[in-house]
Amino acid sequence: MVQAYILIQTEVGKSSNVAEVISQITGVVQAEDVTGPYDVIVRAEAETVDDLGKLVVAQIQKVEGITRTLTCPVVHL
Amino acid sequence: MVQAYILIQTEVGKSSNVAEVISQITGVVQAEDVTGPYDVIVRAEAETVDDLGKLVVAQIQKVEGITRTLTCPVVHL
Amino acid sequence: MVQAYILIQTEVGKSSNVAEVISQITGVVQAEDVTGPYDVIVRAEAETVDDLGKLVVAQIQKVEGITRTLTCPVVHL
Amino acid sequence: MVQAYILIQTEVGKSSNVAEVISQITGVVQAEDVTGPYDVIVRAEAETVDDLGKLVVAQIQKVEGITRTLTCPVVHL
Amino acid sequence: MVQAYILIQTEVGKSSNVAEVISQITGVVQAEDVTGPYDVIVRAEAETVDDLGKLVVAQIQKVEGITRTLTCPVVHL
Amino acid sequence: MVQAYILIQTEVGKSSNVAEVISQITGVVQAEDVTGPYDVIVRAEAETVDDLGKLVVAQIQKVEGITRTLTCPVVHL
Amino acid sequence: MVQAYILIQTEVGKSSNVAEVISQITGVVQAEDVTGPYDVIVRAEAETVDDLGKLVVAQIQKVEGITRTLTCPVVHL
Amino acid sequence: MVQAYILIQTEVGKSSNVAEVISQITGVVQAEDVTGPYDVIVRAEAETVDDLGKLVVAQIQKVEGITRTLTCPVVHL
Numbered sequence: 001m002v003q004a005y006i007l008i009q010t011e012v013g014k015s016s017n018v019a020e021v022i023s024q025i026t027g028v029v030q031a032e033d034v035t036g037p038y039d040v041i042v043r044a045e046a047e048t049v050d051d052l053g054k055l056v057v058a059q060i061q062k063v064e065g066i067t068r069t070l071t072c073p074v075v076h077l
Numbered sequence: 078m079v080q081a082y083i084l085i086q087t088e089v090g091k092s093s094n095v096a097e098v099i100s101q102i103t104g105v106v107q108a109e110d111v112t113g114p115y116d117v118i119v120r121a122e123a124e125t126v127d128d129l130g131k132l133v134v135a136q137i138q139k140v141e142g143i144t145r146t147l148t149c150p151v152v153h154l
Numbered sequence: 155m156v157q158a159y160i161l162i163q164t165e166v167g168k169s170s171n172v173a174e175v176i177s178q179i180t181g182v183v184q185a186e187d188v189t190g191p192y193d194v195i196v197r198a199e200a201e202t203v204d205d206l207g208k209l210v211v212a213q214i215q216k217v218e219g220i221t222r223t224l225t226c227p228v229v230h231l
Numbered sequence: 232m233v234q235a236y237i238l239i240q241t242e243v244g245k246s247s248n249v250a251e252v253i254s255q256i257t258g259v260v261q262a263e264d265v266t267g268p269y270d271v272i273v274r275a276e277a278e279t280v281d282d283l284g285k286l287v288v289a290q291i292q293k294v295e296g297i298t299r300t301l302t303c304p305v306v307h308l
Numbered sequence: 309m310v311q312a313y314i315l316i317q318t319e320v321g322k323s324s325n326v327a328e329v330i331s332q333i334t335g336v337v338q339a340e341d342v343t344g345p346y347d348v349i350v351r352a353e354a355e356t357v358d359d360l361g362k363l364v365v366a367q368i369q370k371v372e373g374i375t376r377t378l379t380c381p382v383v384h385l
Numbered sequence: 386m387v388q389a390y391i392l393i394q395t396e397v398g399k400s401s402n403v404a405e406v407i408s409q410i411t412g413v414v415q416a417e418d419v420t421g422p423y424d425v426i427v428r429a430e431a432e433t434v435d436d437l438g439k440l441v442v443a444q445i446q447k448v449e450g451i452t453r454t455l456t457c458p459v460v461h462l
Numbered sequence: 463m464v465q466a467y468i469l470i471q472t473e474v475g476k477s478s479n480v481a482e483v484i485s486q487i488t489g490v491v492q493a494e495d496v497t498g499p500y501d502v503i504v505r506a507e508a509e510t511v512d513d514l515g516k517l518v519v520a521q522i523q524k525v526e527g528i529t530r531t532l533t534c535p536v537v538h539l
Numbered sequence: 540m541v542q543a544y545i546l547i548q549t550e551v552g553k554s555s556n557v558a559e560v561i562s563q564i565t566g567v568v569q570a571e572d573v574t575g576p577y578d579v580i581v582r583a584e585a586e587t588v589d590d591l592g593k594l595v596v597a598q599i600q601k602v603e604g605i606t607r608t609l610t611c612p613v614v615h616l
Contacts, residue, residue, distance in 0.1 A: 002511055005188060005195050007161075012138035012146065016231040034159060034226040035130055035148040036267050041159050041226065049464055049511055053343055053537030061320035069320065071343040072188040072195065073535065075515030077170040079203055082265060082272050084238075089446035089454065093308040111236060111303040112438055112456040113575045118236050118303065126156055126203050130229030149265040149272065150227065152207030154247040166523035166531065189515055189533040190344050207266055215243035223243065225266040233434055280387055280434050284460030284574055292551035300551065302574040304458065306438030310588055313496060313503050315469075324539040342467060342534040349467050349534065357541055357588050361420055361614030369397035377397065379420040380496040380503065381612065383592030385478040390573060390580050392546075401616040419544060419611040421498050426544050426611065457573040457580065462555040474600035474608065497592055497610040 002052050003074040006042040006060060014065030015039035021063045027055045038070075049073065078122055079129050080151040083137060085117040091142030092116035098140045104132045115147075126150065155199055156206050157228040160214060162194040168219030169193035175217045181209045192224075203227065232276055233283050234305040237291060239271040245296030246270035252294045258286045269301075280304065309353055310360050311382040314368060316348040322373030323347035329371045335363045346378075357381065386430055387437050388459040391445060393425040399450030400424035406448045412440045423455075434458065463507055464514050465536040468522060470502040476527030477501035483525045489517045500532075511535065540584055541591050542613040545599060547579040553604030554578035560602045566594045577609075588612065 010018045015033050019040045023031040029043040042060065046052040056071055087095045092110050096117045100108040106120040119137065123129040133148055164172045169187050173194045177185040183197040196214065200206040210225055241249045246264050250271045254262040260274040273291065277283040287302055318326045323341050327348045331339040337351040350368065354360040364379055395403045400418050404425045408416040414428040427445065431437040441456055472480045477495050481502045485493040491505040504522065508514040518533055549557045554572050558579045562570040568582040581599065585591040595610055 003186075005159075009145070012143050013134060015134060032157075032228045033130065033134075033231050034228050035126075035133070035150070036224065036226040037147055038226060041228075049343075049535050050538050053341065053539055056343070057321060057323060057341075057539055066320050068317070070190065070345055072190040072192060073343070073511050074186045074188050074195075076512050077187050077515055077519055080263075082236075086453070089451050090442060092442060109234075110306045110308050110438065110442075112306055112434075112441070112458070113301065113303040114455055115303060126227050127230050130231055134231055147267065149267040149269060150203050151263045151265055151272075153204050154207055154211055154264050163530070166528050167519060169519060187515065187519075189511075189518070189535070191532055203266075207264065210266070211244060211246060211264075220243050222240070224268055227266070280458050280574075281461050284462055284572065287574070288462055288552060288554060288572075297551050299548070301576055304434050304574070307435050308438055308442055311494075313467075340465075340536045341539050342536050344532065344534040346534060349536075357420075357612050358615050361418065361616055364420070365398060365400060365418075365616055374397050376394070378422055378498065380498040380500060381420070381588050383495045383497055384589050385495050385592055385596055388571075390544075417542075417613045418616050419613050421609065421611040423611060455575065457575040457577060459571045459573050459580075462572050471607070474605050475596060477596060495592065495596075497588075497595070497612070499609055 001045055001047065002049055003043065003045045004052055005072045005074070006044055006056060007038040007070040007072065008040040008042060008066055009068040010039040011065045011067055018063055018065045022060055025059050078124065079126055080120065080122045081129055082149045082151070083119040083121055083133060084115040084147040084149065085119060085143055086145040087116045087142045088144055095140055095142045099137055102136050155201065156203055157197065157199045158206055159226045159228070160196040160198055160210060161192040161224040161226065162196060162220055163222040164193045164219045165221055172217055172219045176214055179213050232278065233280055234274065234276045235283055236303045237273040237275055237287060238269040238301040238303065239273060239297055240299040241270045241296045242298055249294055249296045253291055256290050309355065310357055311351070311353045312360055313380045313382070314350040314352055314364060315346040315378040315380065316350060316374055317376040318347045319373045319375055326371055326373045330368055333367050386432065387434055388428065388430045389437055390457045390459070391427040391429055391441060392423040392455040392457065393427060393451055394453040395424045396450045396452055403448055403450045407445055410444050463509065464511055465505065465507045466514055467534045467536070468504040468506055468518060469500040469532040469534065470504060470528055471530040472501045473527045473529055480525055480527045484522055487521050540586065541588055542582065542584045543591055544611045544613070545581040545583055545595060546577040546609040546611065547581060547605055548607040549578045550604045550606055557602055557604045561599055564598050
């Protein structure tokens with residue numbers, strides 16, 4: 001199992017809606033609005049890095065109003 | 078009361094107008110054009126962090142010509 | 155109550171230890187190692203923005219091996 | 232007269248002291264701690280761009296604990 | 309002969325297609341999807357720096373869905 | 386007299402044309418295509434910081450294909 | 463198997479030596495000096511994301527002269 | 540012949556001296572102090588990309604007080 005934080009930038013004025021829509025996607029544990037260089041921070045999980053990549057590209061990035069996503073996989077050192 | 082600086086990037090050629098329009102918004106103390114990685118720097122205040130977030134998303138980001146805002150809340154350490 | 159994500163960069167080779175030490179601090183909910191532009195992502199909470207600022211400056215930034223912290227307060231829009 | 236915002240990054244744990252010391256420098260109008268990618272935001276003024284550069288390099292950057300300064304001159308368009 | 313890595317950001321949801329199309333271009337050795345601040349990393353080669361610049365501007369940047377490219381020429385020190 | 390370097394990012398595929406058009410603008414000394422995080426680097430000069438700001442906003446940013454400009458005034462320390 | 467590009471910044475004047483030392487580490491496929499915002503680009507592989515994290519933190523970041531590493535796992539979409 | 544701009548960040552308080560020392564190096568055409576995210580902007584030239592890399596690593600980065608250099612080769616498209 002791979003967990004990750006996904007740091008998201010949205011179009012201006014869209015962050016609230018983006019967080020709401022993302023929080024419904026399977027594999028997403030939590031999605032919250034934040035202030036600072038990112039607008040929404042998501043916690044998600046998937047079976048493999050490739051599945052995580054697909055979750056981000058095929059589902060999260062499809063949400064209207066997202067301009068950039070930055071995936072940070074959690075590592076257990 | 079929460080104060081914050083809001084560092085704004087605008088579409089090319091829009092910074093002057095953006096600063097003018099923002100300076101009329103309630104809660105905005107000052108809005109000025111600058112050169113460098115940001116185009117406009119705003120000082121604003123609100124009752125709470127959530128109110129500040131709403132001010133930014135619901136009012137400032139509605140101004141035409143803004144591409145990114147970066148909110149930096151003032152902290153009293 | 156104010157929640158925040160704190161995105162942390164550490165000196166090379168220190169991320170694992172930094173996450174462990176931070177996770178013991180009162181007010182810190184979770185601290186995990188990640189890959190990407192940040193090395194550790196922390197979730198913390200405090201009574202006010204000022205308390206959050208003090209938690210970051212007076213306690214988290216005291217942890218040996220941290221080079222930069224970026225606080226992203228959660229906002230409820 | 233040239234005004235500018237100076238966005239400052241400090242060593243971890245030093246922001247509060249940096250803001251205090253900077254606020255005493257002649258030409259500095261205000262110096263406040265913030266959260267986000269910068270730690271202290273300063274407003275300063277000088278006669279010319281060269282004087283502003285000297286104020287930053289010869290006085291503000293001399294304050295112990297500063298790692299980067301980013302000067303954003305105000306422009307009147 | 310000049311080799312280079314080209315770090316590419318794409319529009320959301322376009323990275324997979326961008327990598328596929330780029331991998332067909334003459335001069336491109338490899339093009340792969342990655343996670344993090346970049347979406348696709350390309351390895352390319354050309355006769356001179358100017359030819360490399362032309363390859364990037366005239367061919368790679370023509371691929372639909374690319375928003376930024378960052379060319380990092382390999383140097384033999 | 387104020388001199389400045391202006392670091393410019395363009396839409397993909399537009400850098401060559403942007404450099405050509407900018408080099409015709411009064412106050413622009415030189416405009417060249419580069420590789421790396423910026424696409425065009427311009428050297429310009431104006432009477433004052435405000436005039437420089439006007440040159441950038443009213444003329445350079447009007448050139449079609451520019452997405453960001455970053456003005457770096459030269460200082461004589 | 464997980465592949466990744468690791469974008470490395472080094473202390474000034476150390477890039478050549480860093481690339482040489484890293485290229486000897488098991489799991490590293492290639493390590494080259496580049497110009498631009500990064501100094502060395504490495505291609506590495508490991509069994510899992512956690513193993514990749516350990517390779518980076520326990521071995522690559524131990525190389526003298528490295529200041530930041532940015533791991534970009536390859537994803538097969 | 541390869542020309543390049545080299546964007547330099549220095550330790551706080553060192554920019555003026557860095558510019559002076561660099562301007563003496565063979566291959567350096569001009570070195571000036573600037574304000575903004577960079578502290579010194581250099582124009583240099585060399586026979587090849589590899590020679591340019593050597594000029595930067597073996598000579599410019601040896602100057603005391605430099606923390607980062609970013610080389611942007613000029614391209615003729």
